Amino acid sequence: MEVLVSLVLVTIILTTFFSFFSQTVFISDKNEDKLVAFNLASKTLNIIEEQYKKQPIPTTLYCGNFPIELVNALSPSTCFFKQNNKNYYPKITLTKDTDYLNLTIVHVQIFDSEDITNRKLLSETYGYIRQEI
Secondary structure, three states, rough: HHHHHHHHHHHHHHHHHHHHHHHHHHHHHHHHHHHHHHHHHHHHHHHHHHOOOOOOOOOOOOOOHHHHHHHHHOOOOOOOEEOOEEEEEEEEEEEEEEOOOOOEEEEEEOOOOOOOOHHEEEEEEEEEOOOOO
């Protein structure tokens, strides 16, 4: 009887331990996605800021007119970053700052999916482009 009780206790303890372990792996994976997305958003922002300092800023920025430096950073012939066998989809919004004529607000978002209705925002960052034209 004592052996049976001890086996039940060991089973309960091991089950609890393994459930914590699986949750830790899940949380670690989500944090890795967020960290990669943050780094990609920063990289995208830097590319956009450098590209448009000395040339006209387009009114809209979409996959077809991304700067060549950003296109080279993306996966070949696609509009997404591929890191760690996962796809990260950038969205870039450019807005002319109404208070300062030579500033443009850059808003970079990184999503986990291309599907607008079913995607999750992983990271976003803001920056400014100061025109030197």
